[in-house]
Amino acid sequence: MKDLVSGSIEQLNIDANGDRFGTGGTNWSASIDDKASIVVFQSQEKLSSNDTSSLNDIYARNLSTGVITLISSEQIEDSWYPLVSPDGSRVYYRTNDQSGTLLRIKNLDSGLMEVLSEPKNTGAFSSEDFTATANNGAIFWTWKDYAETDEDNDADYYQAHLQVRYLDQGGEATLAVIPVNDAPTAILIDGNSLIENSAGSIIGTLTVTDPDVDSYSSHGSTPPSAVVVTPAGAGDGVIDTHVISTAAEGANSVTTADVDGDGDLDVLSASYLDDKIAWYDLNLSSTTGVNTLDFNNLNLVAGDRITLTIVGGTQVQGVIRADGLNGLLTTLATNVAAQTELFSGASASNGVLTMYGLADGTALPEVTTTAPAQTHHTLDLSGADADAFEIVDGQLKLKDSMSADHETKSSYSVTVTATDSGNLSFSEDMIITVSDVNEAPTDITLSSSTMEENSATGTVVGDLSATDPDAADTHSFSVVGGTGSSLFEINANNELVVKSGAVIDYETLANPTVTILTTDSGGLTFDKTLTVSVITQETFYGSAGNDVLDGFSGYDIIDGQGGLDTAKYSVASTKVFARENEADQLVIYGSAGQSETVVDIERFQFTDKVYALDLDGNAGVAAKAIIVSFGADSLNAYMSAALSIVDSGTSLESLCDLVVDLELIDQLTGSSSNSSFVGHLFQNVVGRSPNLFENAIYTNRLDNGTYTKSSLLALAANTTLAEDILTANSVDLIGVPGSADGELLAIRYDIGLG
16 A cells, blocks of 8 residues: 555555465455545455465455454355445455355444345356445445356356445345347348339338347337436435436446535446446435326337336336237336335326325335337348338338339348347348239330232231330230221231221322220230321333333332233342332332332343243243253353243243254264263253163163154153252242242343353
C-alpha cells in the first residue's frame, strides 16, 4: 500500500511484528474502507497462525495497529474478491465450498458470518460471476445463472441478476434479471413465390427463430428494449430506476455514489446484457404510492410475454392473446390485486396498468416489469435483387413500383438479415420464384397485306401470327368482322386466303378490312382490324398462235394464251431471277426493280441464253432426240436447231428418221455397221458400251429387220433412262433440280446455234 501524501509504501501481508506465516502464493484483490482504517485482501499465503488452509483466504489488516486478522476462518474450499463496507464494519467475499458458490458477509465487530446468496453449483461460475458494491445500509451484487442449454455437456451462461440486500432493515430484492443475448438461428418465410404481373404482392410473413425466446414473428422496424419500472413514490427499501443511457456495449459493473445529492448513496449499474446504464435511488422515508406502467410504446403483438416480478420473488405474467394487450393487462391487474398483503388493488385501461399501495401507509412494493426485449428483430434486405423488394410489418413484399414478369425473370434472389436488440444477427438466402400465369395476346400481324385483283380462290394474302407474353403459347384465328369478311377466310395453316366464290375487284372494294380474333390455349383473346390493299394489274395478252412477247414492257402480267409463246427480254439471263407467287405463277424480276407475272409462256429468250420450259412438249422431244443421237453434252449445241424443227410440226420419229437419213451418227462413229450403231446408242443412253450379249441382241434385230436405226433411236428416246438424263441436264428456275421444293425445270441453251 502506498500513502499518496507521504509517498511511503507498506507491505500489507506482514504483520506489525514483521511475522509472515508461510511463503509463496499470490496476494491480490484488496479493498479499503472510507476512513482508511482497514484493508481487506485475498491471499494464498498463510498470514495468520490460525490459518491451516492452503487455499485462498481473506485477511483484514488494521492500518493503525498493523494486526492481520483471518476473515475467512471457516474451513471452505476457496475465498475470493473481498469488499469492505464504507464504515469498515463488514467484509463481503465469495466462497466456493461443498455447498456451492456463495456470497458471504462478516461483521468485524461481532464476528458473525452470514450467507447472502443462495448456493450455486460449485465450478459453475467464472471469476467475473460476482461483482459487488456496498454502502452502510445495503450491498448490491451481480451473479449469473448457468445451465446446460446447447447439449454440449458444458454449463452455459444464460442470465444475470442484479441483487440488493438491506443490511439494517433486512430483506432482499432482485433489481433485474437479464437474459443473455444469443444470435438468431433461422429465418423462415411462409411463402416463396409471387404471381407475375402483381405489383406490390406479398410473398410471406418472416419468422425469426432465436434461442432467447420461442419462435415468433418479427414486427416493426425498431425493437423495444426491456424496461424496468419501479414505484414513483419513496419508501423504505423502495428503489427508483433512472436510465442514463441505452448505449452500454461492453459495460458490466456495479458501484455506489450519491448520484442525486440527497445524502444517500445510490447504486450505479452498467451492463451490456440489457444494453443500459442506470442508477437506482435508495430512499429512506416511508410513503404510499400509485405505480403506473404504460405499455403503449413497446409495439407489442400477439405472442409477446409480459412478466411482473414483485419484491420477494412473486411473478405475475402472461402472453398476449387474441384479445390483445388490454386483455392481458386486465388479467395481470386481477392477479396483482390478489396480492392483498402488498397492494390495495390494480386496474388496467388503454394499455396502462395501475397498482395502488396499502391504505396503512406501507410502501408500495417494488415491481420489475419485463417486456420482450429480444422477441423483436430488425429485418434488412440485401442480395442481387434486394432493390425489388421491401419488408413491411414483418412481411416480405414486392415493391408497389415493381411488377414481376415470369418470361423476363422467373426467380429472384434476396438475403434477409435479422438483427436482435443486442446487435447479433443471422442471414438467410431466399429464392423467390415467379409463378407463370396465362396472359392474353397483345397483337396480331399479317405477313403481307397486298394482293392482286381477281386473285383466285385460296390465294394467300399472308401468314397470321400473334404476339403473346407467353412466347410458347399456341393460337387460333378467325374472321369476325370487317368490310372484307365475305371475301376472306383462314385456312388450316393460319393463312388469310381468298374465300371460295369471292371476287377480288379493285373497283368494287380497293381496301377491304378484316377483323381477326386470336384465341390462346387458355381461352384469352385479342382482336385487331387489318386492311388488305387490292392491286390492279395490266396484262399483255398474246394470241392463240405462237407469239413472241416483249418482257419488261410495262405490264404486270404477260399471258401467252394459246400456242408456243416466247417472252423475249433485252437483258442477259444473269440480270434476272424467277420466283413463284402465292398462286403458283412464275414471276420474273429484273435487276432494275422490274417484275412481271408470266402465264402460258413456254420459252424465255435473253440476250445470251434461251430457256425452254415445255419439257413435256416440243422441248422434251427435241432434247431426248439429241440425247440418244449425240449424247447429253450436245444439248447446248443442237437444241436451237432441233427445237425449231419440232416446233414446225416434226414428230420424234420423223426427227429420228432425219438423223439417220443424214447419216449423222455414221459420221460421228466412222462406221455404218449395225454393231457400231448399237454401241453408240448404248453409250449415250446407258452410259457404257454394251457387252457382247447385249450388242448381239440388238444388232441381230437390226439385221433381221425387227428394228430400223430410226425406230431404235425413237425407242431409246422414250425410255426412263432418257427421261432421267433430260432431268439431270435441266435447270430449275425456282429451286434445286430433283428436289421437292417447287420445281420449274427448263432446258437452257445458247441462242442461234445448231
